[in-house]
Amino acid sequence: MYIETSKRSLIKGVSWRFVATTTTIIIVYVFFGRLDLAIAAGVLETFAKIFLYFFHERIWQRIKFGRQRIDPFNLWFTGLPLSGKTTLADAVFSELKKSDIPLERIDSKDIRDVIPNVGFEREERHRHLTRVGHLIKTLQNNSVSSIASFVSPYKESRQVINDMTNNYVEVYVKTSLETCKQRDYKGVYQKALSGELKNFTGISDVYDNPESPHIIIDTDTQSIEQATATIVQFVKKHYMP
Amino acid sequence: MYIETSKRSLIKGVSWRFVATTTTIIIVYVFFGRLDLAIAAGVLETFAKIFLYFFHERIWQRIKFGRQRIDPFNLWFTGLPLSGKTTLADAVFSELKKSDIPLERIDSKDIRDVIPNVGFEREERHRHLTRVGHLIKTLQNNSVSSIASFVSPYKESRQVINDMTNNYVEVYVKTSLETCKQRDYKGVYQKALSGELKNFTGISDVYDNPESPHIIIDTDTQSIEQATATIVQFVKKHYMP
Known part of the structure; x- marks a missing residue:
C-alpha cells in the first residue's frame, strides 16, 4: 500500500491549476481577442478555484453516498x-x-x-x-x-x-x-x-x-x-x- | 478502510465541473459583459478540461515522486x-x-x-x-x-x-x-x-x-x-x- 506525501499532493495541485487556468486564458483570448483581460480573468480564476475546490472537498467529506466500508471475506x-x-x-x-x-x-x-x-x-x-x-x-x-x-x-x-x-x-x-x-x-x-x-x-x-x-x-x-x-x-x- | 464507488466518483466529478465552469462563466461575464460568449466559453472549457484532467491524472500516475510505500513497524x-x-x-x-x-x-x-x-x-x-x-x-x-x-x-x-x-x-x-x-x-x-x-x-x-x-x-x-x-x-x- 502506498501513501501520497504532502509535497506530491501540493505539486500535483499546482500543476493542475497551471494546466486548467492556461486553458481558460486561451479560450477567453480566442473568444474576445483581449490578452490582457484574458490573463486578468485567469488570475482571478486561480484564486477563486483554490478556495472553491477546498470547500467542494469539505462538503463531499460529509456526504456518505457511495462510500463503502471494505467488507473482508x-x-x-x-x-x-x-x-x-x-x-x-x-x-x-x-x-x-x-x-x-x-x-x-x-x-x-x-x-x-x-x-x-x-x-x-x-x-x-x-x-x-x-x-x-x-x-x-x-x-x-x-x-x-x-x-x-x-x-x-x-x-x-x-x-x-x-x-x-x-x-x-x-x-x-x-x-x-x-x-x-x-x-x-x-x-x-x-x-x-x-x-x-x-x-x-x-x-x-x-x-x-x-x-x-x-x-x-x-x-x-x-x-x-x-x-x-x-x-x-x-x-x-x-x-x- | 473505505473504498469509493464509481458512482460517487462520477457524481463528485460532475459536481466539481459544474462549480468550476459556473465560476469561469461568471468571471468572463464580469470582464466582458457578454453572457452568450461567456456561456460558449464555459461549454468549450467543460469539454477541454474533462480531457485535460484525464491526461493530467495519467501522466501523474507515471511520476514516482512523493509516492511512499507504507513501511509498517x-x-x-x-x-x-x-x-x-x-x-x-x-x-x-x-x-x-x-x-x-x-x-x-x-x-x-x-x-x-x-x-x-x-x-x-x-x-x-x-x-x-x-x-x-x-x-x-x-x-x-x-x-x-x-x-x-x-x-x-x-x-x-x-x-x-x-x-x-x-x-x-x-x-x-x-x-x-x-x-x-x-x-x-x-x-x-x-x-x-x-x-x-x-x-x-x-x-x-x-x-x-x-x-x-x-x-x-x-x-x-x-x-x-x-x-x-x-x-x-x-x-x-x-x-x-
Whole structure:
C-alpha cells in the first residue's frame, strides 16, 4: 500500500491549476481577442478555484453516498489431503489479487512450517485451527480478506472458524478418496495405510463432510479453470462491489 | 478502510465541473459583459478540461515522486509482569491511531484468551511468541503496523520476533521488581511467591534484561504521559512520513 506525501499532493495541485487556468486564458483570448483581460480573468480564476475546490472537498467529506466500508471475506477451502485445495486456492488467489483488494493467502503447510511439531490429534488440530481463525479475524479487523486452505476435517473446527470470522465462504473440495489415493505423489496415503503416519484424515481419522458448503467443487469432473471461475464469480458477486 | 464507488466518483466529478465552469462563466461575464460568449466559453472549457484532467491524472500516475510505500513497524513492549507494558502500549496506541495509519494492538492477555492453556514453560512461551511473530509478519505483509505487549522474558524469543518482523522497535519497560511487587493488584506476585503460580517471570523464572532496546522507560521516575510522548515521538520520527 502506498501513501501520497504532502509535497506530491501540493505539486500535483499546482500543476493542475497551471494546466486548467492556461486553458481558460486561451479560450477567453480566442473568444474576445483581449490578452490582457484574458490573463486578468485567469488570475482571478486561480484564486477563486483554490478556495472553491477546498470547500467542494469539505462538503463531499460529509456526504456518505457511495462510500463503502471494505467488507473482508474469508474463503475457506476444506477437503481430504491431496484433494486439490492448495492448487485451487492458489489459482483463485492469483485471479482475485488482480482486483487489487487487500488479500492474504494462508495455507496449512506454510503455518505448520512456521510452528513445527503441531500434532494431528483431534484436540491439537482444533487448537491449531482456532489460532488460524484468530489470525484471519485480526486481518479482517484491518480490512484484509483471506483465502485459506486447510484439511479442517472436523465440523466443530469449521464452525469455530465460521463464528470467529466475517463473511465465511466454505468451499468443499469434494474429491473422492480413490482419486486422492491415486494422486498420492507425496506418498502420504501409502504411509498412512502402512501405519507410518498416524491420525491421517480419510484413512485413520474422520473427515466430517460439510453439510451446507457455499460451493462444492468436484475435481473428478471439473477442471481447475472451471472451478476457479465458479469460485471467483461467487466471491465477486457477493463480496466485491 | 473505505473504498469509493464509481458512482460517487462520477457524481463528485460532475459536481466539481459544474462549480468550476459556473465560476469561469461568471468571471468572463464580469470582464466582458457578454453572457452568450461567456456561456460558449464555459461549454468549450467543460469539454477541454474533462480531457485535460484525464491526461493530467495519467501522466501523474507515471511520476514516482512523493509516492511512499507504507513501511509498517512493530513496536514491542517487554518487561516484568505488572511493569506497566499494557497501560503504556494502550496509551501509545490511542495516540498513534489518531494518525489514521493501519495499526493493530496485540496484547498477551487477548491472545491467551483466544487460545487458553498455553503453558508458561520455556519452550511453550517461545513457541507462543513465534506464533505472535507470524501474526505480526502477516499483518505487515498487508501494510499493517502493530503495537505488542508481552513479558517476552527470553532473549532468544525477542531475537526471533526481531528476525521475523520489519522495523522492530524494542521498548524495555524497566520497572524494578520491588515496584512490580508493590503494584500487585492482581495478587499474582503473591501467588508466585507462595509457589501457587509456577514459572513466574521475576520470581521463579528468568527475565533476560534487553541488551540494546531502542527505548527504555523507567516507570519509577517517568509518568505515563512523559513515556507515551517519548515513544510516540520516536515512532513518528522514524516510521511515519
